[in-house]
Structure formats: C-alpha cells, structure tokens
Amino acid sequence: MAFLTYIEAISKGMWEEMERDSSVFLLGEDIGEFGGAFKATQGFLQHFGEDRVIDTVLAESAILGASVGAALAGMKPVAEMQFSDFVTCGFNQLVNNAATTHYRWNIPVPMVVRLPSGAGIHGGPFHSRNPEAWFFHQPGLKIVVPSTPYDAKGLIKAAIRDPNPVLYFEHKRLYRHVKGEVPDDDYVVEIGKADVKREGTDISVITYGGTTHQTLEAAELLRQENDMSVEVLDLRSLVPLDKDAILSSVRKTGKVLIVHEDNLTGGIGAEVAALIAEFAFQNLDAPIKRLAALDTPTPYSPTSEEFFLPNKEKIVNALKELARY
Amino acid sequence: MATVLSMKEKTKEARKPRWSDLGLSSARLVDFYKRMLLIRRFEERAAQEYGKSKIGGFCHLYIGQEAVGVGAIEALREDDYIFSAYRDHGHALARGMDPKGIMAELFGKVTGCSKGMGGSMHMFDASKNFMGGYGIVGGHVPLAAGTAFGTKYLGKDSVTLCFFGEAAANQGVFHETLNLAALWKLPVVFVCENNRYGMGTAVERAHAVWDIYQKASAYDMARGWFDGMDVIESYRAVKEAVDRARTSSEPTMLEARTYRFRGHSMSDPIHGHYRTKEEVEEQKKSDPIPRFAEELLRGGILTQTAVDDMEAEIKAVVNEAVEFADQSPEPPAEFLHENVYV
Ligand SMILES: Cc1ncc(C[n+]2csc(CCOP(=O)(O)OP(=O)(O)O)c2C)c(N)n1
Ligand SMILES: [Mg+2]
Numbered sequence: 006m007a008f009l010t011y012i013e014a015i016s017k018g019m020w021e022e023m024e025r026d027s028s029v030f031l032l033g034e035d036i037g038e039f040g041g042a043f044k045a046t047q048g049f050l051q052h053f054g055e056d057r058v059i060d061t062v063l064a065e066s067a068i069l070g071a072s073v074g075a076a077l078a079g080m081k082p083v084a085e086m087q088f089s090d091f092v093t094c095g096f097n098q099l100v101n102n103a104a105t106t107h108y109r110w111n112i113p114v115p116m117v118v119r120l121p122s123g124a125g126i127h128g129g130p131f132h133s134r135n136p137e138a139w140f141f142h143q144p145g146l147k148i149v150v151p152s153t154p155y156d157a158k159g160l161i162k163a164a165i166r167d168p169n170p171v172l173y174f175e176h177k178r179l180y181r182h183v184k185g186e187v188p189d190d191d192y193v194v195e196i197g198k199a200d201v202k203r204e205g206t207d208i209s210v211i212t213y214g215g216t217t218h219q220t221l222e223a224a225e226l227l228r229q230e231n232d233m234s235v236e237v238l239d240l241r242s243l244v245p246l247d248k249d250a251i252l253s254s255v256r257k258t259g260k261v262l263i264v265h266e267d268n269l270t271g272g273i274g275a276e277v278a279a280l281i282a283e284f285a286f287q288n289l290d291a292p293i294k295r296l297a298a299l300d301t302p303t304p305y306s307p308t309s310e311e312f313f314l315p316n317k318e319k320i321v322n323a324l325k326e327l328a329r330y
Numbered sequence: 331m332a333t334v335l336s337m338k339e340k341t342k343e344a345r346k347p348r349w350s351d352l353g354l355s356s357a358r359l360v361d362f363y364k365r366m367l368l369i370r371r372f373e374e375r376a377a378q379e380y381g382k383s384k385i386g387g388f389c390h391l392y393i394g395q396e397a398v399g400v401g402a403i404e405a406l407r408e409d410d411y412i413f414s415a416y417r418d419h420g421h422a423l424a425r426g427m428d429p430k431g432i433m434a435e436l437f438g439k440v441t442g443c444s445k446g447m448g449g450s451m452h453m454f455d456a457s458k459n460f461m462g463g464y465g466i467v468g469g470h471v472p473l474a475a476g477t478a479f480g481t482k483y484l485g486k487d488s489v490t491l492c493f494f495g496e497a498a499a500n501q502g503v504f505h506e507t508l509n510l511a512a513l514w515k516l517p518v519v520f521v522c523e524n525n526r527y528g529m530g531t532a533v534e535r536a537h538a539v540w541d542i543y544q545k546a547s548a549y550d551m552a553r554g555w556f557d558g559m560d561v562i563e564s565y566r567a568v569k570e571a572v573d574r575a576r577t578s579s580e581p582t583m584l585e586a587r588t589y590r591f592r593g594h595s596m597s598d599p600i601h602g603h604y605r606t607k608e609e610v611e612e613q614k615k616s617d618p619i620p621r622f623a624e625e626l627l628r629g630g631i632l633t634q635t636a637v638d639d640m641e642a643e644i645k646a647v648v649n650e651a652v653e654f655a656d657q658s659p660e661p662p663a664e665f666l667h668e669n670v671y672v
Contacts, residue, residue, distance in 0.1 A: 039530030131465030305449030306438035
C-alpha cells in the first residue's frame, strides 16, 4: 500500500500497464523530454525509451487519428491531450473514427485518451473546460472520471485493457491536492460501476470528478452542524452510466442533488435527472435539484471564477434547501 | 551602363546606415527602440507580479522576441488587422494598446482590455484592430484569412498580419489556411515566430522540414525568413510583404528566426532537459535590445542620456500600469452573464 497523489496514481497505473503489455505505448505533446505539462509521464522516456514514449508534433487531430490507426493495427495507444480543451482540434477523429469503427466493422479500437480537465486554476476560457458532455452524447466512446487516487489507478488500468476507445478525464485541481491509499497490487476498477463514497439516508448527491471532494466536505459539515445524513454517489464512469446505483440511492433517500463542474445546460446532470424522473419518480419527495457551473465560458478573474463554479458553500446551501422541502 | 563611383562616393555609400533605403527617420528608429524596451520592462515587472500571485493562471513572456513584434507591427497602418496567439503582451504593447489595460487584464480586473475574463492569453482591442490573443495553438490562423477576405471584399486596402509560433505550423488548420489564402489571393501576411521550441520540443524533433517558411512552397506562396533578433530586418521583411499584400493582394509567409529567453510559461523552468543553460546564455548575446541600442548610439541617433531618460519614463509607465491594475475593482458577479450574447 502506498500513499499517493492523484497524479502519481495515474502515472503508476500507466507504468504498470506498460510493464505488463508491450503493445501499450504513450504519445502526446511534450510527454517525453519535458515529462508532460503536468509531469504525469516524468521518467517514462528514460525507462521505456522513445519507441514507447513518443513526443508528438503539436497536432491533436493527427495524434488522435494515428491512435485510432495504431489501435486497428493491434497496439494500445494512450494519447495525452495536454489540456482537455485541445481535444476540440481532434474532434472528428474521436466522434467519427474512434467511436463508430466497431459498430461499422466489428473491430475493436483499444485506445485511451487522457484529458486533463477542469477549472479553479485561473486558466481562463481555453484552459479550464470540462468537455465530457460533448462525448457523452456520442455512442461508441466510454468515459471515465476518477476522483480519488485509488480510482485513478484502477480506472486507467481498466481503460488501457478495455477493447473500446476510452476517454479518461482527470481533474487538474486534484493532481496534487488529493492524496490517498493506493494498493501496490494489480487491481482494476470496473468501468461502469459507480461508488458510494459516503453512505447516508436523508439526501443523495450524485456527482463525479472534482466536485466529489467538495460534496464530501459539504456532507461532513452538514452532519456536524445540522445532523443531516447525506449520501454521496461518485459516478466514476459516465459511459456506461451506472443506472442501478443512481436509482437505488434515490429510492433510499427520496431526495436528490446532482452536482458537476461542467456547465449546467445539456450537462451530464440533465441525463441523470431524466433517468431519475423516468424510473424513480414515485420515490421522489422533492423536485430533482441540479448544481453546476454557470452557462458562460470560464472567466479568468479569480473572483469571477469562484462565482462561476460550484463549491462547498453552494452545495451546502442547495442541500439545506432540499432538506427544507 | 553601370555607374562608376569615385573613391569619395564609394566611401559615402559604404557609410550609409543599413536602413537608409527604408525611409525611416531618426525619431522612428528611436521609437522602435523605445517600444522594445517598454515590452521588456513591462514583462519583467509582470513576472514579478506573477511571483507575488497578483497575476495567476498561465502567463507566457515574449522576452527575447521583441524585435519581431515591434518591427512587424511598425510596418502596418492603423487600419490593418493583427492576430496574435497566447504570447501576446508584446504584440499588444507594440500595437500601442494601453499598458494599464493590459496589466489590469493580467490582474483579472474589470478595467482589463478583456474585462478580466481572459487573462494573459486574451489581449484584445477593437479600436486598434488588435484581434487577440488565442489560447488554442494554431486556432486563430484562419481568422486572419477571414479578416483579409472581409477587407478585400469590402474594397478596403487594409492588410492582416497574423503571428504564431513554429509549433502552430504543425496544425492542420495552418495548412488549410495557407492554401485558402493563396487560392483566394488574400492580403494577409503570416509571421511565424520560430523561437526553436514548442514548449519543450525542439524544431528538429517536430518538423520534417526545418525551414518553416518553406511550408508555404506547397501553396506557391511568396515566402522567406529574416533575423528576428534584429528589429530593422524584421521591419524590412514585413514591410515588403505588407506592401505586396496591399498593392497586389498577395499573401506572404515569413519565418522570423528568434529565441525565447524565459521558460515556455511562468510555471516552466528557463532550461531543463530540452535545452541547456549554456545555449540560453549564448543566445542572450544576440539580445535584440542592447544590440539595437549600441547601433543607434554608434550612429549618433541615440545618446546615453536619452537612453537613461527613456528607462526612467518607461519605469514610470509600468509603475502606473501596476498601480492602476492593483487598485482597479474586480469584475462584479452579475457581469458574467452580461456578454454571453449580443
Ligand atoms: C491546440 C493546442 N495544443 C496544445 C497546446 C499547449 N501548448 C501551448 S503553447 C505550446 C507550444 C507552442 O509552441 P509554438 O507554436 O512554437 O509557440 P511558442 O510557445 O514557442 O511561442 C503548446 C504545446 C495549446 N495551447 N493548444
Ligand atoms: Mg516556438
């Protein structure tokens, strides 16, 4: 057992998979000599060599398209987008080529795309996105969003072994701020399984990624100050979505708040809310509530960014409101 | 018939300064110098303010490359358009944007040129036809073709100048745009600032063709390179391209050979695995600012007293910008929603 940061856990998972399977290789901008913009691949070039740790040119479309091709040829590429925002430049390769190949031709595309995402670091409009919803809408892509070091390692390993294209969203703010126990052994976290990060009976919060931690803090605060019992369900995978876990939590508590850092409209929360309304309507004691970033681009100004993003206080207020209903 | 020059005429000819064919007055030359110095001092101060956490996020300094931006922008008219990428403070200052608005933007204040919503990578001033400031590498290049198309369509004789780094020339959209500009004969000048690295990746490791300007040969576009550490060469090359764009509506692709003295961004080291300290020190010997100062001093165009006065004046301008930024208010919360739609 080791005590690792979130980013160390991601690195560890990749490292283990590269040791295990020689068809796994990494490619991306500045991942080799520079060690990656966030240093997730520091030391990889020295250990695995430049055939398996490939510094690419600055061309996201080529990186992603070449990954699809390499996967078709039997390789297991792990491509890094330096920031998830830049995946915009390679959109076609993911939504048309990667996502539909198995459907059209019955051949797998075992590739992983790592996407450092999220705001709260004053990155401004082009370096703060949470673009998971764009891909959530596209059948054929799996999407995972780990929130803890344990899940981060288990999910990157599962993603690399998965025969489908998997988008792996990692929150930049968690990289060095979140630490946790990570087993040394070769475990995976099954893709498609949500995780109850905190048991509770009064209200369910359904969340994932960065906001999981703010939600857990809010839940703890409400226990101490208001004796409220909040259940926190961390989705961990968005595709496939763990519908059973969502519905059973809601059936237990009868009240639900959905929280994510991506902006509200058309976000993952909308789909989760629709599912609950469709399949657990009878169990609801209050209207479904959603909390997300505002429907604007991400502002640079730190005070504006704070106002823009969901945070612990906003979650606490939303939960109190739900409790009063 | 060739003219035969007398000895006296020959000496006179040889003594002519190298800019004599450019029609630049002494005052203009001093101005070139002053603008480069302003950029340098402004950014040195910005780096300090970043260290004090007055500036946050991602901040890319232009230090080392000032001669490119100043020479190129001096070759433009006020009604010409400029596009920059994320290393944009220098371009904004060279265009004559208010240092106060730029510093306030870096500070994330409502008085910033993008109202504090953009930060370092998003400088903008419509009144100066300074069209930004973009954080997606290469993403802005087609926009320059767009303004060039627009001005041509509207019968104006404005030219568009587009800056980008050499790594941006590896994006597909760069090639799409060059083809379009050549095909449509657009009045646009592409200025690729080749500072030898895209973040930590050297040109030799990222480009199949190392002469970046030659990428334009595939589109049969006028092209060339110049010494980007020399403000006069920068002006000369860009002026010629701008004139061609204005008079015959033809695009040009120029490669400025330059060097960045600082790390890729404020959060990156100056040197690391990808380049040595010795290399950086060696390059600093061709620092465009002292190099030009010496030349102007030698030519009697500038005096040491004038240089000292200029330093003092610029220091005051930068101080004023910092004070303004520091004292300006934060953007109000309601402001966020205000500009999402027209
Ligand atoms: C589409 C996209 N991919 C990657 C990045 C991350 N990134 C920012 S600058 C940069 C290097 C760009 O180098 P170059 O174009 O040479 O400009 P320079 O930084 O040298 O001025 C990279 C990889 C980005 N901002 N946008
Ligand atoms: Mg460069």
